[in-house]
Amino acid sequence: MLTILGRPIKKSGFCDGISRRGFLQVGGAAMGGLSLNQILEMEAHAGTGSSHKAIINIYLPGGPSHLDMWDLKPNAPVEIRGEFNPISTNVPGIQICELFPRIAQMMDKFAIVRSLSDSDGAHDGYQCMTGRKKNDRGPAGGWPSAGAWVSRLAGAANEAVPPNLATMYATGNRTWGEPGTAGFLGLRHNPFNLVGRKARDKSDNMVLHGITLERLRDREKLRLSLDRFRRDVDASGQMDGVDAYMQQAMGILTDSKLGDALDLSKEDPRILARYGKSDEKFQRDGAPKMVENFCIARRLVEAGARYVALNYSRWDWHGGDGMNFPRSREEFPLLDQALSALVTDLHERGLDQDVSVVMWGEFGRTPKINQNNSRDHWPRANAAMLAGGGMRTGQVIGETNKYGEEPAKRPVKFQEVFATLYHNMGLNAHRDRIFDGSGTPRYPVDPGNEPIQELV
Numbered sequence: 001m002l003t004i005l006g007r008p009i010k011k012s013g014f015c016d017g018i019s020r021r022g023f024l025q026v027g028g029a030a031m032g033g034l035s036l037n038q039i040l041e042m043e044a045h046a047g048t049g050s051s052h053k054a055i056i057n058i059y060l061p062g063g064p065s066h067l068d069m070w071d072l073k074p075n076a077p078v079e080i081r082g083e084f085n086p087i088s089t090n091v092p093g094i095q096i097c098e099l100f101p102r103i104a105q106m107m108d109k110f111a112i113v114r115s116l117s118d119s120d121g122a123h124d125g126y127q128c129m130t131g132r133k134k135n136d137r138g139p140a141g142g143w144p145s146a147g148a149w150v151s152r153l154a155g156a157a158n159e160a161v162p163p164n165l166a167t168m169y170a171t172g173n174r175t176w177g178e179p180g181t182a183g184f185l186g187l188r189h190n191p192f193n194l195v196g197r198k199a200r201d202k203s204d205n206m207v208l209h210g211i212t213l214e215r216l217r218d219r220e221k222l223r224l225s226l227d228r229f230r231r232d233v234d235a236s237g238q239m240d241g242v243d244a245y246m247q248q249a250m251g252i253l254t255d256s257k258l259g260d261a262l263d264l265s266k267e268d269p270r271i272l273a274r275y276g277k278s279d280e281k282f283q284r285d286g287a288p289k290m291v292e293n294f295c296i297a298r299r300l301v302e303a304g305a306r307y308v309a310l311n312y313s314r315w316d317w318h319g320g321d322g323m324n325f326p327r328s329r330e331e332f333p334l335l336d337q338a339l340s341a342l343v344t345d346l347h348e349r350g351l352d353q354d355v356s357v358v359m360w361g362e363f364g365r366t367p368k369i370n371q372n373n374s375r376d377h378w379p380r381a382n383a384a385m386l387a388g389g390g391m392r393t394g395q396v397i398g399e400t401n402k403y404g405e406e407p408a409k410r411p412v413k414f415q416e417v418f419a420t421l422y423h424n425m426g427l428n429a430h431r432d433r434i435f436d437g438s439g440t441p442r443y444p445v446d447p448g449n450e451p452i453q454e455l456v
Contacts, residue, residue, distance in 0.1 A: 042394060055357075115407035261300050
């Protein structure tokens with residue numbers, strides 16, 4: 001991934017130390033772009049910059065509880081059902097946690113998958129970014145993230161905005177802050193990450209050193225920094241990807257579209273207020289509660305992004321402090337407000353047919369509450385929320401058994417969810433193939449993983 005770093009300040013810190021105002025004003029990035037064939041393709045289509053197909057991938061690091069959020073078991077014994085009650089939604093027969101009243105009132109615009117069955121079980125966002133388990137045997141260079149596949153197969157929608165974007169904060173648990181890589185697809189399709197945590201963060205594959213956000217308008221300093229970047233990459237044996245990055249950098253600097261998308265001062269204050277107020281503090285080894293990034297994701301898509309990944313807060317609450325239910329009471333209402341605002345915006349702006357939203361974590365939580373009044377890791381059952389993309393929403397896909405231990409009906413795999421998202425993009429995950437370095441054809445999802453037919 002490629003990240004621009006900001007100048008540290010003494011207070012009001014944001015991501016890598018720059019103030020939120022400074023980050024949003026400058027845009028947080030100065031590089032991105034597209035290949036020549038993508039430019040020609042883009043110019044051949046009328047209405048560039050209008051609504052286009054896109055995906056917003058919201059990752060909740062740490063494993064949110066499927067049982068306490070979307071799959072409550074009110075008739076189960078007390079040691080299983082937990083402290084929350086289900087409430088009815090505007091779709092008859094569908095109930096969710098009482099702490100999500102906004103989503104409940106617009107459940108017709110969501111679909112819940114209650115039967116994700118193949119969670120890896122590790123504290124790692126890899127499966128939510130790629131659809132594959134971390135130890136799955138893959139091609140030389142590794143499996144591409146979903147954003148990389150979208151970048152490669154769909155191309156850019158706007159020359160000033162990279163197709164594969166992320167606002168993934170570098171987290172104390174490194175694997176919670178990684179949007180994945182382009183793998184064998186090559187460096188030009190790597191995610192363009194718009195936030196970091198500190199200078200020279202080891203989680204960044206590529207960082208443009210020696211340039212701050214405040215100095216991006218100084219083209220000569222930028223050129224010198226790019227020259228240094230080129231030499232560094234050449235020495236590391238990654239020279240093949242440099243030309244693409246140089247083209248991307250220059251493309252971004254000649255257009256303010258990305259910076260405008262990141263500048264929330266340009267957003268209608270009444271719309272922005274829907275999302276709630278962000279908390280910029282990092283949650284231990286997780287991400288900050290940046291609810292405004294839900295709004296930024298929508299703005300990035302409007303600006304031309306094809307794919308936006310973000311990580312939000314920290315959802316691992318099963319230690320000795322017994323914080324599962326107290327933290328749920330704090331976190332659920334914030335998430336309820338941010339997610340409902342995002343989906344409302346998509347519908348009001350006519351983007352709901354083109355922009356798909358998925359929200360999930362790496363696994364579910366144990367049905368039985370532990371001695372610390374919390375829930376432990378549970379990969380046998382997991383859940384996901386979906387919206388937009390022209391999908392048939394207002395329904396629940398799958399069902400777990402009476403204690404939420406495992407799918408009882410319609411088990412769904414991560415790759416099936418990604419196949420659905422690709423389908424919404426107009427991509428055929430079994431026809432659109434790319435040959436890896438060994439000449440082996442590779443596909444976005446493995447054979448047998450079809451789009452979820454109830455949704456498409």
